[in-house]
Amino acid sequence: MKLAILGKGKTGRYVTELLQDQDQIEYKVFDSKRPATLEDLKSFDVCLSFLTGEVFVSYIDILTESGICVVTGSTGFEFNDFQLANIQSGDAAWIKANNFSLGMNIVKQMIEVMSLAPKLFDDYKCSIHEIHHTKKLDAPSGTALSWSDWLDLPNHITSERTGDVVGTHTLTLETQTEKISLTHEALDRSIFAKGAIWAVKKVRTLEPGLHDFSKIALSTLLEEK
Ligand SMILES: NC(=O)c1ccc[n+]([C@@H]2O[C@H](COP(=O)([O-])OP(=O)(O)OC[C@H]3O[C@@H](n4cnc5c(N)ncnc54)[C@H](OP(=O)(O)O)[C@@H]3O)[C@@H](O)[C@H]2O)c1
Numbered sequence: 472m473k474l475a476i477l478g479k480g481k482t483g484r485y486v487t488e489l490l491q492d493q494d495q496i497e498y499k500v501f502d503s504k505r506p507a508t509l510e511d512l513k514s515f516d517v518c519l520s521f522l523t524g525e526v527f528v529s530y531i532d533i534l535t536e537s538g539i540c541v542v543t544g545s546t547g548f549e550f551n552d553f554q555l556a557n558i559q560s561g562d563a564a565w566i567k568a569n570n571f572s573l574g575m576n577i578v579k580q581m582i583e584v585m586s587l588a589p590k591l592f593d594d595y596k597c598s599i600h601e602i603h604h605t606k607k608l609d610a611p612s613g614t615a616l617s618w619s620d621w622l623d624l625p626n627h628i629t630s631e632r633t634g635d636v637v638g639t640h641t642l643t644l645e646t647q648t649e650k651i652s653l654t655h656e657a658l659d660r661s662i663f664a665k666g667a668i669w670a671v672k673k674v675r676t677l678e679p680g681l682h683d684f685s686k687i688a689l690s691t692l693l694e695e696k
Pocket of ligand 1: 479481482483501504506507522526544545546569570
């Protein structure tokens with residue numbers, strides 16, 4: 472497979488590191504000094520973007536015109552109606568991810584089971600604690616807010632900022648007599664690159680049009696053995 476990688480910044484550079492030992496993917500990286508043209512893109516099977524959202528938006532038209540599959544982790548933008556219509560009527564599959572962590576899809580299933588707690592317990596408390604590096608500006612994290620939504624029960628979120636922690640989230644469900652804790656710990660920033668490469672391998676097996684990464688990962692998780 473021939474892969475065009477757009478952006479080799481803080482996240483994109485992990486993709487190239489992981490691809491060193493995967494000979495089935497031949498890749499080329501484009502950056503601000505060497506932007507990709509329509510002609511460049513046409514010679515690839517798949518494009519993976521770790522551009523910032525603003526820059527990715529400037530590529531959407533030539534990506535649709537190129538007809539190649541696209542996997543994008545770029546955040547901070549929305550497709551407009553015209554772009555969406557072009558993607559949906561084209562022949563290529565696209566995957567968009569807000570979070571490329573594969574394990575988060577397993578966690579989502581677990582949280583949905585924990586959300587059934589009121590069926591068994593009259594009296595329980597739920598709390599979410601998230602820990603991140605000191606450079607993270609937002610609190611609580613977007614992931615903690617997603618967990619809270621998935622749980623859909625009253626809960627209290629606390630945040631901690633320390634050292635270079637990539638991201639640790641713990642959900643605790645406590646009754647008078649028992650305590651259940653579910654922790655997801657991102658061990659390394661390459662977590663996003665791993666999920667992105669998984670999506671790059673998957674995208675050509677999908678129907679044309681725009682797909683959400685978490686839905687694709689979940690349907691793989693839940694498919695019959
Ligand atoms: N979905 C997820 O799981 C996930 C995880 C982490 C990050 N993200 C998102 O991924 C995006 C990138 O994050 P980052 O932290 O890696 O950003 P970054 O460090 O700023 O990297 C951006 C890259 O884009 C390149 N670039 C800029 N203009 C370009 C152009 N016209 N053509 C080609 N390349 C160009 C830059 O090139 P130079 O190197 O030449 O400057 C740089 O390599 C953000 O939107 C972030 O939120 C998503």
